[in-house]
Amino acid sequence: xxxxxxxxxxxxxxxxxxxxxxxxxxxxxxxxxxxxxxxxxxxxxxxxxxxxxxxxxxxxxxxxxxxxxxxxxxxxxxxxxxxxxxxxxxxxxxxxxxxxxxxxxxxxxxxxxxxxxxxxxxxxxxxxxxxxxxxxxxxxxxxxxxxxxxxxxxxxxxxxxxxxxxxxxxxxxxxxxxxxxxxxxxxxxxxxxxxxxxxxxxxxxxxxxxxxxxxxxxxxxxxxxxxxxxxxxxxxxxxxxxxxxxxx
Amino acid sequence: xxxxxxxxxxxxxxxxxxxxxxxxxxxxxxxxxxxxxxxxxxxxxxxxxxxxxxxxxxxxxxxxxxxxxxxxxxxxxxxxxxxxxxxxxxxxxxxxxxxxxxxxxxxxxxxxxxxxxxxxxxxxxxxxxxxxxxxxxxxxxxxxxxxxxxxxxxxxxxxxxxxxxxxxxxxxxxxxxxxxxxxxxxxxxxxxxxxxxxxxxxxxxxxxxxxxxxxxxxxxxxxxxxxxxxxxxxxxxxxxxxxxxxxxxxxxxxxxxxxxxxxxxxxxxxxxxxxxxxxxxxxxxxxxxxxxxxxxxxxxxxxxx
Amino acid sequence: xxxxxxxxxxxxxxxxxxxxxxxxxxxxxxxxxxxxxxxxxxxxxxxxxxxxxxxxxxxxxxxxxxxxxxxxxxxxxxxxxxxxxxxxxxxxxxxxxxxxxxxxxxxxxxxxxxxxxxxxxxxxxxxxxxxxxxxxxxxxxxxxxxxxxxxxxxxxxxxxxxxxxxxxxxxxxxxxxxxxxxxxxxxxxxxxxxxxxxxxxxxxxxxxxxxxxxxxxxxxxxxxxxxxxxxxxxxxxxxxxxxxxxxxxxxxxxxxxxxxxxxxxxxxxxxxxxxxxxxxxxxxxxxxxxxxxxxxxxxxxxxxxxxxxxxxxxxxxxxxxxxxxxxxxxxxxxxxxxxxxxxxxxxxxxxxxxxxxxxxxxxxxxxxx
Numbered sequence: 001x002x003x004x005x006x007x008x009x010x011x012x013x014x015x016x017x018x019x020x021x022x023x024x025x026x027x028x029x030x031x032x033x034x035x036x037x038x039x040x041x042x043x044x045x046x047x048x049x050x051x052x053x054x055x056x057x058x059x060x061x062x063x064x065x066x067x068x069x070x071x072x073x074x075x076x077x078x079x080x081x082x083x084x085x086x087x088x089x090x091x092x093x094x095x096x097x098x099x100x101x102x103x104x105x106x107x108x109x110x111x112x113x114x115x116x117x118x119x120x121x122x123x124x125x126x127x128x129x130x131x132x133x134x135x136x137x138x139x140x141x142x143x144x145x146x147x148x149x150x151x152x153x154x155x156x157x158x159x160x161x162x163x164x165x166x167x168x169x170x171x172x173x174x175x176x177x178x179x180x181x182x183x184x185x186x187x188x189x190x191x192x193x194x195x196x197x198x199x200x201x202x203x204x205x206x207x208x209x210x211x212x213x214x215x216x217x218x219x220x221x222x223x224x225x226x227x228x229x230x231x232x233x234x235x236x237x238x239x240x241x242x243x244x245x246x247x248x
Numbered sequence: 249x250x251x252x253x254x255x256x257x258x259x260x261x262x263x264x265x266x267x268x269x270x271x272x273x274x275x276x277x278x279x280x281x282x283x284x285x286x287x288x289x290x291x292x293x294x295x296x297x298x299x300x301x302x303x304x305x306x307x308x309x310x311x312x313x314x315x316x317x318x319x320x321x322x323x324x325x326x327x328x329x330x331x332x333x334x335x336x337x338x339x340x341x342x343x344x345x346x347x348x349x350x351x352x353x354x355x356x357x358x359x360x361x362x363x364x365x366x367x368x369x370x371x372x373x374x375x376x377x378x379x380x381x382x383x384x385x386x387x388x389x390x391x392x393x394x395x396x397x398x399x400x401x402x403x404x405x406x407x408x409x410x411x412x413x414x415x416x417x418x419x420x421x422x423x424x425x426x427x428x429x430x431x432x433x434x435x436x437x438x439x440x441x442x443x444x445x446x447x448x449x450x451x452x453x454x455x456x457x458x459x460x461x462x463x464x465x466x467x468x469x470x471x472x473x474x475x476x477x478x479x480x481x482x483x484x485x486x487x488x489x490x491x492x493x494x495x496x497x498x499x500x501x502x503x504x505x506x507x508x509x510x511x512x513x514x515x516x517x518x519x520x521x522x523x524x525x526x527x528x529x530x531x532x533x534x535x536x537x538x539x540x541x542x543x544x545x546x547x548x549x550x551x552x553x
Numbered sequence: 554x555x556x557x558x559x560x561x562x563x564x565x566x567x568x569x570x571x572x573x574x575x576x577x578x579x580x581x582x583x584x585x586x587x588x589x590x591x592x593x594x595x596x597x598x599x600x601x602x603x604x605x606x607x608x609x610x611x612x613x614x615x616x617x618x619x620x621x622x623x624x625x626x627x628x629x630x631x632x633x634x635x636x637x638x639x640x641x642x643x644x645x646x647x648x649x650x651x652x653x654x655x656x657x658x659x660x661x662x663x664x665x666x667x668x669x670x671x672x673x674x675x676x677x678x679x680x681x682x683x684x685x686x687x688x689x690x691x692x693x694x695x696x697x698x699x700x701x702x703x704x705x706x707x708x709x710x711x712x713x714x715x716x717x718x719x720x721x722x723x724x725x726x727x728x729x730x731x732x733x734x735x736x737x738x739x740x741x742x743x744x745x746x747x748x749x750x751x752x753x754x755x756x757x758x759x760x761x762x763x764x765x766x767x768x769x770x771x772x773x774x775x776x777x778x779x780x781x782x783x784x785x786x787x788x789x790x791x792x793x794x795x796x797x798x799x800x801x802x803x804x805x806x807x808x809x810x811x812x813x814x815x816x817x818x819x820x821x822x823x824x825x826x827x828x829x830x831x832x833x834x835x836x837x838x839x840x841x842x843x844x845x846x847x848x849x850x851x852x853x854x855x856x857x858x859x860x861x862x863x864x865x866x867x868x869x870x871x872x873x874x875x876x877x878x879x880x881x882x883x884x885x886x887x888x889x890x891x892x893x894x895x896x897x898x899x900x901x902x903x904x905x906x907x908x909x910x911x912x913x914x915x916x917x918x919x920x921x922x
Contacts (some may be wrong), residue, residue: 040413041384100302152403167287167439167452170544170550174501181484196440197414198503202483220504231503233414240415299763301921321765329763335756339570340563351559352764378570394760513846 004031006157006189007052011188012061014047023212024061029205031157032187034180036200039209040240045193048209054078066157079107082151082188085162089147092136096127097134099134100150107154121149141172141226145179152183159183161192166200177202190204197233206232208239216241250402250433251275251298256307258293267293269356269456275435277450280428282447283437284543290456291437292332295406296433297331311402325353328400328432332407334387342371342390345379346397353398363430364391364393367423385416392423398544403427405436409443441544452547459550464543471541471549473497474515477505480531481528489529495522500548508536556766560774569779577743579880582736582786584734586793587732589728598784600684601647602626608657609633616653642674648686649673661699667690729794730882731855734875735846736790737783737813738820742845744779745824746837753832759921783817784810803889812881812895815902819874822909829916853879877902 007029014022022044028033038046050056054074068076090099100118122131165173207217229235258268268290275281296302300320314322336345349355409417444450451461480486490499497511606613621628652670660667673681752758794800831837852870877898884890
C-alpha cells in the first residue's frame with residue numbers, strides 16, 4: 001500500500017540575520033504516523049515547528065502540510081492542523097465544557113457536532129464530574145489530556161505536540177501516549193517533540209536535529225542499530241554532544 | 249542532621265488547595281537528597297518553606313539547626329537557593345549577575361572562585377553576554393554559580409533540569425557530584441524519574457504526600473512483585489493484547505519494552521503460556537525476560553496503590 | 554553599604570538597557586510639557602463674540618473697535634436690536650455677548666459711570682471665566698483711555714487680582730507646575746512599582762529575599778535610582794519651560810528642588826505600596842495609572858479649579874499630594890514667594906511622605922505570601 005504523504009518538507013531554511021536557525025532540512029511524514037521531532041535546546045525545533053504550523057514564513061525552501069503550501073495557504077493549513085504545547089493549552093478560567101465548546105467553535109464545528117463531540121470527549125476522559133469545573137482546578141495531567149483531546153476535536157490531518165508531557169506524572173504520561181496511539185489509529189498524523197527519551201521509542205520514526213540540521217532520521221530501532229546504541233538516550237547523547245552552537 | 253522536616257502541611261486559597269500534607273524527612277550533612285515527583289506534587293512549596301519564603305500551616309523544619317520560621321535570618325546566610333524558574337537578571341551580563349549576587353552575600357567572585365571554578369570556566373568565555381541570550385544549559389550553569397558564590401552549607405535546587413535537554417542534564421548531575429565532594433548538603437527536586445538513581449537518597453512525592461523514602465536501590469528492592477519486560481514486532485498491538493490477558497496484573501510501556509507483572513507467582517508456567525497466547529493473537533518475535541524495576545516502575549506502583 | 558551600591562548599580566543597568574523604560578522616563582515629561590504648553594493651553598484665541606449695541610454712537614463704536622482689534626476675540630456681529638440670547642448661544646459658536654445699554658455714552662459722560670452686561674455661555678466654566686476676564690480687561694483699558702470717565706463693571710476687583718501674576722494670562726504658567734506634579738508622581742510611582750513587581754514576576758525577588766540582605770536595603774536601592782532620575786527629569790522640565798515656554802522662575806531654585814524631593818519621596822513610597830499588593834507588571838501599571846493619573850488631574854487644581862468643586866470633593870482633594878505640591882510650585886516659580894509662605898504646604902507634603910514611607914516599609918513582605 002502506498003503511504004500517503006501528509007507533511008513534505010524540502011530544503012527548508014529559516015535565518016534570523018546571520019543566524020541560521022533551521023538549516024536546509026528535508027523530510028516527509030506519512031498519514032497516521034507518529035513522528036518524533038527531537039533535538040537539544042536551541043537546535044531549531046521550535047522554529048521549524050512554527051514554520052510548519054504556518055506561524056512564520058521560511059527564508060527559503062518548500063513545505064506542504066496536508067497538501068497546502070506553507071507560503072500561500074497558511075489559512076488552510078491552520079484549519080487542518082491541531083496544536084498543543086506545554087505552556088499554552090486551555091483557558092484556566094473557563095470550565096471544561098466551555099473550553100471544549102470554545103475551541104470547537106474556533107474550528108467552525110456546528111452546534112450539533114460540538115454538543116455530540118463534547119459529550120463524547122468528556123465521557124472518554126472520564127471527566128463527567130468535572131465538566132463544569134474550572135480547568136485551573138484540574139491536576140496537570142488531566143489538563144494535558146484534555147488539551148490534547150481539544151487539539152484534535154476537529155479531526156485535523158496533523159497534530160503538532162510541543163513537549164506535551166513535560167512534568168506530567170508517569171502514569172498520566174502513559175495514558176497520554178495511549179491517546180496519541182488512538183489518534184494515530186484514526187489516521188491523524190502526530191508530530192511530537194519530547195525530552196523523555198523513552199517516549200522517543202514510542203514514535204514510528206524519529207528525527208534528530210542538531211545545529212539546525214536533521215542529523216538522523218529513522219525508526220528508533222534503525223537509529224539504535226546505526227549508532228550502536230542500547231537506548232535512544234545514548235543515540236541522542238552521541239548526536240547532541242557533537243553540537244557546536246548553544247543558543248535558544 | 250542537617251535538614252529536619254517534621255509533619256509539614258501547607259495549603260493555599262483558604263485551605264481549598266492542599267499542597268503538602270504531613271511531610272517528614274531528614275537529610276544528613278553532606279548528602280545528595282532527591283525529591284522526585286511530577287509537577288503539582290508539592291516540590292516547590294516544600295522548597296519554598298525550607299528557603300524561608302513560605303510559612304508552613306503546620307509542622308516545623310530546621311536547617312543546620314535553625315528553625316525556618318524563627319531563625320530565618322540565619323538560614324538566609326548559609327543557604328544557596330536556585331528557584332525553579334530561571335531567576336537571574338536577563339538584562340545583565342553573566343559577570344554582572346555573578347558579581348551582583350556575590351556582593352549581595354557580602355563576598356566577592358575571587359574569594360570563592362575555587363568553588364565555582366569548574367562550572368564557571370564553561371561559561372566564562374561568554375561573560376559579557378547578557379543572561380537573556382544564553383541557552384538553557386548555560387543559564388542553568390550561571391544560576392548554579394550564583395547560588396554557590398557565597399559558599400553555602402546547604403544548597404536547595406528546585407527542578408534545575410526541567411526543560412533542559414538530555415545532554416545538559418547529564419552535565420548538570422556531574423557538577424552536583426563534584427559539589428557533594430566539597431561537603432555541601434544538596435537537596436534537589438526533579439520530575440525526571442531517571443535522575444533519581446543519581447541521588448544518594450530520594451523521596452518519592454505525589455499529591456503533597458511522600459510515598460516512600462530510601463536509597464534508590466532500597467526503593468527498588470521494596471518493589472513487591474517480580475517484574476518482566478516484554479517486546480514484539482508490533483509494540484502497540486502487544487500492549488493491547490497484554491492488557492487484555494488474564495495472566496497479567498499490570499502492563500506499562502517503558503521505551504522499547506513493556507513492563508509486566510503477573511497475577512500469580514507461577515512464572516515458570518505462566519511465561520510460556522503468555523507467549524503462546526500472544527503468538528496466537530498474531531504477535532511476532534516475542535521476547536519476555538525478567539528485569540530489575542526502575543524508579544519509574546516503583547513510582548507507578550506506589551501511585552496505583 | 555557595598556550591597557546597597559551593588560543594588561543601585563544593578564538598578565541603573567536595568568533602566569539604561571531597556572529602551573522602553575528610557576522612553577517612558579524621559580519622553581513622557583517632554584511630550585507632556587509640549588502638549589500642555591502648546592496644544593492644550595487654556596489660552597483662548599479667536600473666540601466668537603457678539604456685541605449688542607443699543608446706544609449706537611461714537612463712544613460705543615470706539616469700544617467695539619477695540620474688541621475687533623483684539624485677537625482673543627473674533628467679533629462675529631454687532632447687533633442693534635433685541636435678540637434671544639439663548640437662541641444665539643444654542644445656534645452658534647458664540648461664547649460671549651456684550652450688551653451696551655441705550656444710554657451708554659450719556660451715563661458715562663453725565664453720571665461718570667455705566668454698566669455693561671457681559672453674558673457668557675457658562676457651560677464650560679473655565680472658558681467663560683477666562684473670556685469674561687479678557688473682556689473685562691479690554692473694558693478697563695477703554696475706561697483708562699476715556700480719561701475723565703469711569704465705567705463701573707462688576708468684575709473690576711476680581712480682575713485686578715488675577716492679572717497681577719499673569720498679566721498676559723498665559724496658560725503655560727498654570728500648566729507647567731501641574732505637569733511637573735503629574736510627571737513626577739506618575740514616573741516615580743510607575744517606575745518603582747513596576748520594577749519591583751517585575752522582580753516578583755521574574756522570580757529574582759525570591760533570590761533577593763533568600764539572601765541575607767536587609768529588606769530596607771532592597772527598598773532603598775529601588776528608591777535611590779528613581780529619585781535621582783526624577784531630579785534629572787525635573788531639571789529637564791524646568792529647562793524646557795524656561796526656554797521654550799518663556800516661563801521665568803521667580804523664586805528660589807533650592808526651595809523648588811527641596812519641595813520636589815519631598816514629592817518624589819511620597820511618590821516612591823506610593824509605588825512601593827502598590828508593588829506590595831500586586832503580582833503582575835500589568836496590574837501595577839494599571840493601578841499606578843488609574844490610581845494616580847485620575848486623581849492627579851482632577852484634584853491638583855491645574856485642570857479644574859478646586860475652589861469650584863463641591864465641598865466633599867474639596868475635602869477629598871486634600872489627600873492628593875500633588876495638590877499641595879502644585880501650590881508650592883506656583884508660589885515659588887510664578888509668585889517668587891519664599892519659605893515663609895509655603896511652609897504649611899511643605900509640612901503637609903512631608904507628613905504624607907513620612908507616613909507612606911513608614912507604611913510601605915512596614916508592609917514590605919520578607920516572604921512570598
